[in-house]
Structure formats: C-alpha cells, structure tokens
Amino acid sequence: MRLDLDAKSFGPRQVLGRLALSVARGERLAILGPSGIGKSTLLRILAGLDTDYRGRLEGADHLAVVFQEPVLLPWRDAVANITIPTGCGAATARDWLAQVGLAGHETKFPRQLSLGQQRRLALARAFAAGPDILLMDEPFASLDADTAARMLALTDALLTRSGAGLVLVTHDPAEALALKARALHLGGDPARLQKD
Template identity: 75%
Template sequence: MKLDLQSKSFGTRPVLGDLVLSVSPGERLAILGPSGIGKSTLLRILAGLDTNFRGNRSGSERLAPVFQEPVLLPWRNALANVTIPTGCPPGVAREWMARVGLAGHETKFPRQLSLGQQRRLSLARAFASDPQILLMDEPFASLDAETASRMIALTADLLDRTGAGLVIVTHDPAEAEALSARSVTLSGTPARLQKD
C-alpha cells in the first residue's frame, strides 16, 4: 500500500500537507502526534474510507480496521459480530474468539461484555477477515493501564502469528515500541511526516 498525498483539507482549513507513505504486509508502522494533528484522517485515507484528497493511494492489500471504539452490532451476539462483517464461517470466528480469550462468550451481546472484552472482540473480528495489513486507530485509548498492556501484548502476538502488517495511530511512543513498529510523527500546519 502506498500513499502519495499532496494535500487534505476540511473546507478551507488545510489538515495534511505533502507526504509519501508506504506499508507492506508484515511491516509495522506507528503514526505518532498530538491530538487533532490529523492522524485519524491519515488512517482513514489509507483505509480508503476518505477519498476526498489531492494525491494518489495505491495497493490491493486486504485491510482490516480497528477503531477507537469497538463499533459492534448491539443487537447481535458476539459470534455474529465476527461472522457478519467478515463473512467467515462460525468455526473460524470461534477460533479467533478463543485466541483473544473470549471462548464461552459467543452468545453474549456487546452490552454483556466489559470494554476490554469488546476491544478483544473487535480484534478477533479484524483478524478473522485474514488481513494483510491491520489498521488501528488509538485502539487502546480509554483502557486502564493493565488492560491496555494485555491488549498490546495480545496484538503483538497475533501479528507475529499471522504475519500481518500494521499501521497504528497513537500518541504514545511506548505503544509503538511494544508493537515493534517503526515510528513516524505528524507535525506542523498542515501536518507532514517526520521520521523518528
């Protein structure tokens, strides 16, 4: 996946400036920077969710997003929250739920799960889609330190096992380090990438 961005604006306000970014399956990249700098906007462009920019995005890799919030279907049980979005068979969904520590929770609804369990379910859903590159937007925000640490370790382990690549947006360099991700920082107005 490669992005050759010339500019991204919201109305007359420039957000992102000229930048080039490429990520291959198996590679791990962390995009750092303060809140409001444009990290999530950049991730949405990489995911193909935002096409209103000047420049070119190319690549045919299978992508799976993990958002800041779990974004689960509240009227469906946990198993269906994996099978419906990914189209994977129930057996595959159960395997991934077991890998993230949710075996036995298949029939529970999102409201019956803790926030940490909901985050693990969204991670199972992402990996069940067999991605070549995982796109994560501050996925450990609002978790207590112990739960966040467990989630980071789980994510690193799943990336190691599957060989999937990673692009993670975060404000915490320690997260990038724990995930063995190469870091770049967004800074300036409009924001551009600086290598760390």
C-alpha cells in the same frame, strides 16, 4: 500499500500536507502525534474511507480496521459480530474468540461484555478478516494500564502469528515500542510525516 498525498483539507483549512507513506505485509508502522494533528484523518485515507483529498493511494492489499470505539453490532452475539462483517464461518469466529481470550463468551451480546472484552472482540473480528495490513486508530485509548498492556501483548502476538502488517495511530510512543512498530511523527501545519 502506498499513499502519495499532496494535500487534505477540510473546507479552507489544509490539515495534511505533502507526504508519502508505504507499508507492506509484515511491516509495522506507528503514526505518532498530538490530538487534532490529523492522525485519524490519515488513517481514514489509508482505509479508503475518505476519498476527498489530492493524491494517490495504490495497492490491492486486503485491509481491516480497528477503530477507537469497538463499533460492534449491539443486536448480535459475539460470533455474529465476527461472521457477518467478515463472511467467515462460525467455527473460524469461535477460534478467533478463543485466541483473544473470549472462549465461553460466544453467545454474549456487546452490552454483556466489558470494554476490554469488546475491544478484544473487535480485534478478533479484524484478524478473522485475514488482512494483509491491519489499521488501528488509537484502539487502546480509555483502557486502564493493565488492560492496555494485555491488549498490546495480544495484538503483538496475533500480528506475529498472522504475518499481517500494521499501521497504528497513537499519541503514545510506548504503544509503538510494545508493537515493535517503526515510529513516524506527524507534525506541523499542515501536518507532514517525519522519522522519529
């Protein structure tokens, strides 16, 4: 995947300036920067969710996104929360649930799961989609330190096992380090990428 961005604006305000970013399967990148700098906007462009920008996005990579919130179907159980969005079979969904430590929770609904369990379900859903590149938008925010550390270790292991690439948006350099991701800093006005 390659993005050559000329500019991204919201109304008269230019949020992102000229930048180039590329990531391939197996490669890990972390976009670091303070809140409000445009990290999530950049990730939405990479995901194809925001097409209102000047520039070009290329690549036929299969993507999966893990958002800040788990974004689960509240009226469906854990298995269905994986099979419906990904199209995989129930056996595959159960396997991914086991891999993220949710064996025995297959028939539970999101409201019956803790926030940490909901985040693991969202992670299972993303990997069940078989992505070439996983896009993550501050997925460890609002987790306590122990739960976040376990989620980081789990994500690292699943990335290694699957061979998927990663673009992580975060304000925490320790998360980039834990996921062995090359760090790029987003800063300035309008924001541009710089190597850390």
